[in-house]
Amino acid sequence: DAGITQSPRHKVTETGTPVTLRCHQTENHRYMYWYRQDPGHGLRLIHYSYGVKDTDKGEVSDGYSVSRSKTEDFLLTLESATSSQTSVYFCAISETGATNYGYTFGSGTRLTVV
Amino acid sequence: AQSVAQPEDQVNVAEGNPLTVKCTYSVSGNPYLFWYVQYPNRGLQFLLKYITGDNLVKGSYGFEAEFNKSQTSFHLKKPSALVSDSALYFCAVRDSGYNKLIFGAGTRLAVHP
DSSP states (O other): OTTEEEEOSEEEEOTTOOEEEEEEESSOOSOEEEEEEETTTEEEEEEEEEETTEEEEOTTOTTEEEEEEETTEEEEEESSOOGGGOEEEEEEEEEOOSSSOEEEEOOOEEEEEO | OOEEEOOOSEEEEETTSOEEEOOEEEOSSSOOEEEEEEOTTOOEEEEEEESSSOSEEEOGGGOEEEEETTTTEEEEEESSOOGGGOEEEEEEEEETGGGEEEEOOOEEEEEEO
16 A cells, blocks of 8 residues: 555565564554454454554564664564464554544565464 | 454345445444455455544445444445455454554455356
8 A cells, every 4th residue: 555565575484483574654654553364353453653662562462572763664573483473464554633534554464484 | 442343254145235244343432433345365445434423434435334323333335236345344443542443353245146
């Protein structure tokens, strides 16, 4: 989607290796989010950020860490990947203006841990 | 805690018939409600939202949703289904704490010719 990009789009990694996913926005929005999508669970929040260096845990944060050193970048790190972290990961930003309140999602990263 | 329920895993509809995808929510304060659609191997596309105002919200691709405060529901509807509407549909509600979006588990819509 315009204004938000995720990289890589696909990744296969081995169990036990660290993995970092990147979310980049050009909209200068304060709030950014990482979700994972799994069948039967919808999208579940992993971590979120409400400003540079301001982050907090979501519903399913175990095994994940995040960093936000610049407004435009929000990184998700799997410290030691496990097969249970095989999933599709989505980044999102939110627009909080009164007239255009909403959320924009990236195209997703399909991660496979073997 | 805020939550969203989509009681149907799958909805089957014949092309040309009306469709409804159900959503109920639990939230403190005024709800901000959203519907998204996901086509196979694609990201999430915004369909419509309710923030305030008219309870009947019109969105993309001919979809609409009705906000019902007393029943805490926000069902997605379309008067005449198309085969191309077949996709995964997500209802979501905003958690006012840090603007988080809470999703339902999703409903798969299958429209048959």
